[in-house]
Amino acid sequence: MQHGFTCFDQFQKSLNIAPNMLTRRLSALVDAGLLQRRRYSDRPPRYEYILTDMGRDFRPVIVAMFAWGNRHFAPEGPSVLLVDKKTQRAADPVLVDRRSGKPLNERDFVFAAGPAASERTRRRYAVINQKQFAARQSSTPARGRKRSTS
């Protein structure tokens, strides 16, 4: 589906996995609301699998995981790249805020309670953000915040 495939046989050939495992995985994705199963031929009965909006919107999670994997699990270089179709250059994925374009790094952006937060979530983030503020104010560098892990 990411790759333009929609039919069982195409998935099976591309992924090279056992049909029963593919059936199970496709069903799980349909049940989770990421794929829609659609009959596109009556005689013979044939089905295709189409990404739902929810499934399509999952792509950034996959791209973020892929970038993380390439960085930390490919010492011999990446096996797969995300490539700009026009320039053929490999992309370097980074999350930014759509409006401001600012990178969503941990220094500038914090998780906070939203409008539908429960009382418990509200209290939890009040404590968390107070703590982060205190850590930044203190003269000693905040542990767990620096880049080095030695």
Added chain:
Amino acid sequence: MQHGFTCFDQFQKSLNIAPNMLTRRLSALVDAGLLQRRRYSDRPPRYEYILTDMGRDFRPVIVAMFAWGNRHFAPEGPSVLLVDKKTQRAADPVLVDRRSGKPLNERDFVFAAGPAASERTRRRYAVINQKQFAARQSSTPARGRKRSTS
């Protein structure tokens, strides 16, 4: 760790989960290389958990998941937001290419075999990208590519 916490008691209080479950999860994260367990006091013996580089780099995956969850599983509005500390405005996370700033959408960016790809991976992406090219060339709209799922 995301939130500036480093100690077992802090995690336990913030997450409100059973200690044995927290122990298991922290061990799993240490084993996976995302956290480092460090003794910071000998008497009494005390440990803290610090994000490794690998753990810190996992943040975009969490942010991408969080954005997906807010979009599809919060009909009553988000319980948690990612907020710009300076402006207090909620961020709208989007993945872009670091160099060009182009959004990494499926129309402009495709997965392709990288320098360390196996022969099988190389063949697989050759087929995939040929198929995607053919789909764009054909007069009928490529299935599984359009936004509507009805």
